[in-house]
Amino acid sequence: MGVERIYVVREVRERFLAELEHRLRRVRAGVHYGPMTVPAQVEIVRGHVADALAHGATARVGGAESVRPPYVDPVLLVDADEDSAAVREETFGPTVTVRTVESVDEAVRLANATEFGLAATVFSRGRGMEIARRIRAGATSVNAVLGFAAVAALPFGGVGASGFGRIHGAEGLLEFSRSHSLTRQRFALPGMALMSFERTARTMRLVERIVRWRHGRAR
Incomplete structure (x- = not known):
């Protein structure tokens, strides 16, 4: 690089x-x-x-x-x-x-x-951080070329055609892990079998009222 x-x-x-x-x-x-x-x-x-x-x-x-x-x-x-x-x-x-x-x-x-956006460097006496925040890149150094490469805690990776994903830092560690979502139904609500084809008209009216109350209109 x-x-x-x-x-x-x-x-x-x-x-x-x-x-x-x-x-x-x-x-x-x-x-x-x-x-x-x-x-x-x-x-x-x-x-x-x-x-x-x-x-x-x-x-x-x-x-x-x-x-x-x-x-x-x-x-x-x-x-x-x-x-x-x-x-x-x-x-x-x-x-x-x-x-x-x-x-x-x-x-x-x-x-x-x-279309690329791997890394960038900004040199400025007083506006370095301000300018760096406007740069579309995975990493940007201020007043030092590739300064981010010396900080192992910083995630490194690109945007656009320079790729996605990160190495180093907490985000880099997550690249070598996988998420596993678990949920358990503790009890059943009468008439609320929404994940089946057994929904009754009464159930749907109740859902409509909840949605209208929560979002201001039925969906």
Whole structure:
């Protein structure tokens, strides 16, 4: 699991991109990370990079030449169209897209406009928790990438196409259990055999009165 999409507000765009570019240029495939674990994924990464560049993205680090099986060097794609495969789909490679937005509201809208929703990260000096609550994802960290992974008590899992169910925490334990509902009738009420075909007209009138009293109208 890694960061695939980033949305950055315009006022900090250049500082952010300069720092990100500086760090990515120091990362080496085959030194800091290994080859692609699934050979077929190399072609998916190649296709996503090519598609993003065709949809107007600028490669600030790497590019099409970064794909050299079985390795893929870091690729930083800036302002790719939201319809490009690198943004819409999961690349599962050492690539990242960065999109410039005018406001936090726009960033939240674009971040949530995906069929996936495994995890997210929000960086903000004062509004981190507020923004995080608006993100549609199974887990969101504030001011730390994947911070939730360090807290075993927190349930982890996705939403949407990222799946359902949880691991870790109390909810994760429930995934390995099964519920078993038990009920026992202690005594029978005269004329109240509602779970059989022996319901009398008197029984149904009584039920109708109870429903009307409880809900304001008969159902």
